[in-house]
Amino acid sequence: MELHGENDFKIKSYQSAVNSLERFNQSLAVLDINELQEIEGVGKSLAQSIYQINEQGSFELFDDLSAKTPDGILEMMQLSGFGPKKIKLIWEKLNIDNLEDLLTACKENKIAALKGFGDKTQVKLQEAVEFKLSWRGYIHFREAEKLAEKLILDLKSIDGVNEVSITSDVRRKMEVIKPVEILVAAENKAKIIQYVAKNDAFDLDKKNSGPLSLKFTFKPLKAEVNIIFTSKDQFINELFKTTAHPNHLNAELEKGKSFNNLLKEGNFKSEAEIYEAAGFPYIEPELREGLWDLNWAKENAIPKLIEMDDLKGILHNHSTYSDGKNSLEEMARYCKDLGYEYLGISDHSKTASYANGLQEFRIKKQHEEIDALNEKLAPFKIFKGIESDILNDGSLDYSNEVMESFDFVVSSIHSPLNMDEKTATNRLLNAIANPFTTILGHPTGRLLLQRKGYPINHKAVIDACAEYGVIIEINAHPWRLDLDWRYVRYALDKGVLISINPDAHETNGYHDMYYGVCVGRKAGLTAHETFNSKSLEEISRYFNDRKKSALSKL
DNA sequence: GCCGTTTTCGGCCCGACTGTTTTCAGTCG
Numbered sequence: 239m240e241l242h243g244e245n246d247f248k249i250k251s252y253q254s255a256v257n258s259l260e261r262f263n264q265s266l267a268v269l270d271i272n273e274l275q276e277i278e279g280v281g282k283s284l285a286q287s288i289y290q291i292n293e294q295g296s297f298e299l300f301d302d303l304s305a306k307t308p309d310g311i312l313e314m315m316q317l318s319g320f321g322p323k324k325i326k327l328i329w330e331k332l333n334i335d336n337l338e339d340l341l342t343a344c345k346e347n348k349i350a351a352l353k354g355f356g357d358k359t360q361v362k363l364q365e366a367v368e369f370k371l372s373w374r375g376y377i378h379f380r381e382a383e384k385l386a387e388k389l390i391l392d393l394k395s396i397d398g399v400n401e402v403s404i405t406s407d408v409r410r411k412m413e414v415i416k417p418v419e420i421l422v423a424a425e426n427k428a429k430i431i432q433y434v435a436k437n438d439a440f441d442l443d444k445k446n447s448g449p450l451s452l453k454f455t456f457k458p459l460k461a462e463v464n465i466i467f468t469s470k471d472q473f474i475n476e477l478f479k480t481t482a483h484p485n486h487l488n489a490e491l492e493k494g495k496s497f498n499n500l501l502k503e504g505n506f507k508s509e510a511e512i513y514e515a516a517g518f519p520y521i522e523p524e525l526r527e528g529l530w531d532l533n534w535a536k537e538n539a540i541p542k543l544i545e546m547d548d549l550k551g552i553l554h555n556h557s558t559y560s561d562g563k564n565s566l567e568e569m570a571r572y573c574k575d576l577g578y579e580y581l582g583i584s585d586h587s588k589t590a591s592y593a594n595g596l597q598e599f600r601i602k603k604q605h606e607e608i609d610a611l612n613e614k615l616a617p618f619k620i621f622k623g624i625e626s627d628i629l630n631d632g633s634l635d636y637s638n639e640v641m642e643s644f645d646f647v648v649s650s651i652h653s654p655l656n657m658d659e660k661t662a663t664n665r666l667l668n669a670i671a672n673p674f675t676t677i678l679g680h681p682t683g684r685l686l687l688q689r690k691g692y693p694i695n696h697k698a699v700i701d702a703c704a705e706y707g708v709i710i711e712i713n714a715h716p717w718r719l720d721l722d723w724r725y726v727r728y729a730l731d732k733g734v735l736i737s738i739n740p741d742a743h744e745t746n747g748y749h750d751m752y753y754g755v756c757v758g759r760k761a762g763l764t765a766h767e768t769f770n771s772k773s774l775e776e777i778s779r780y781f782n783d784r785k786k787s788a789l790s791k792l
Numbered sequence: 793g794c795c796g797t798t799t800t801c802g803g804c805c806c807g808a809c810t811g812t813t814t815t816c817a818g819t820c821g
Contacts, residue, residue: 247804251793255803281794321819356812590821591806630808653821654809
């Protein structure tokens with residue numbers, strides 16, 4: 239609507255309806271038109287549209303606008319830092335409707351000449367386009383794993399398929415994936431080719447497919463898929479080869495010996511057998527990066543990796559007090575029903591006004607509600623937390639008196655995000671040194687495949703966390719996975735505790751912790767090093783001690 | 793297109809930042 243010059247206020251009403259619907263926690267499908275109209279921001283027209291979507295899968299306005307919007311423009315709209323107004327202008331004035339032409343226009347200095355643009359904007363735009371192009375075809379791990387699991391299920395049901403497995407980056411649980419790779423041992427490849435060719439969701443890449451592999455695109459996600467064919471006998475060898483990062487596969491284990499060489503000696507029956515033949519303990523797939531894995535293996539000191547069952551509670555969550563979808567009670571009950579011992583609620587602080595951040599008087603109200611719920615739900619416990627904005631100078635968002643009222647504080651940067659490394663690092667260092675900071679939230683602010691995140695001196699930030707006893711979160715949202723697992727390893731070596739936090743904005747968000755566990759495992763994270771694998775008793779004590787020490791430092 | 797009256801029209805969430813302007817528009821969280 240913004241691209242096609244629709245009335246600004248009409249656009250606003252759609253936006254406010256979307257805002258309201260995103261927080262609406264019942265199914266829209268069971269509501270009639272009158273009931274739909276009772277939702278805030280939904281009037282007669284939108285109620286009818288929603289009803290139509292439910293009946294027919296779409297509605298006129300959307301179909302019309304989609305038809306006159308090139309795919310490339312939609313891609314351009316995702317450029318970080320550029321919104322509909324600027325994209326519309328580029329489209330109209332320069333007739334550019336795809337990223338490639340846009341990049342050329344930047345290089346030819348055509349963007350800076352446009353009204354409302356300038357040199358800096360052009361540089362920023364070029365960077366954004368290059369970032370976008372460099373990740374084209376990649377998808378997030380969550381989508382990749384789901385797609386892979388569906389493919390595995392389908393392939394297993396095909397006659398003559400003997401063995402199937404997820405392999406390569408998905409098996410190593412990398413945070414972003416291209417392509418999704420599946421290893422198959424089948425007697426009849428024709429049937430698999432038929433399965434791909436017949437499926438409307440797939441676009442077979444005949445040119446790049448051959449006897450060894452079948453390449454296609456999964457259209458709804460624009461995801462690249464590669465089915466690798468092998469024989470039943472060679473399945474384990476191929477699985478090993480395709481799973482491991484080349485640095486793991488080709489590393490010199492001893493003079494002239496590597497896993498790759500070992501595989502040439504014969505067909506193995508299991509991966510454990512391969513490691514045994516190399517004189518190594520078994521190495522989990524997600525560790526096979528050729529980074530720290532082989533040294534651990536050589537010293538027979540592979541850590542016991544964290545598992546979902548090790549997690550005893552869930553910290554860093556939002557409720558309807560700020561921008562969450564579910565009430566405090568719903569968040570608490572669902573957490574309890576999942577078998578956890580405690581929940582940490584950390585709604586947005588007051589500076590985050592866009593997210594309905596908590597003013598002081600609302601904090602008080604929330605704390606009263608938490609006290610009441612804690613009586614009702616005991617021994618389950620809700621901890622009083624806050625996700626405090628880290629302000630520009632690195633200070634936190636409330637007075638010391640208010641900060642004292644929390645059991646724990648997640649300190650995070652939300653805006654502004656375009657800082658240079660020195661500014662961002664200093665901002666974080668100040669927040670880390672604040673005695674009220676318990677956990678450092680999403681340290682870089684990145685959104686995988688979408689936003690780079692502000693640059694920070696990782697080592698300086700982690701060293702400071704070690705010095706001040708600040709826990710670092712692995713924000714488990716599949717778009718964040720921040721702190722990056724490569725630096726989680728550094729943090730662990732410095733003795734910093736890691737908390738796997740879902741940043742849940744609704745009850746279902748809790749399940750994202752799985753993605754945090756996945757990347758934690760890549761870093762060799764153990765239960766012992768994971769803050770929220772502490773029991774209720776242990777974590778209560780930790781929060782108490784931490785607060786005492788904070789108060790003594792004031 | 794929605795909402796709430798000053799009740800069928802008039803106004804529409806916020807605050808900060810950046811880069812472009814030369815007083816403000818666009819973007820973001």
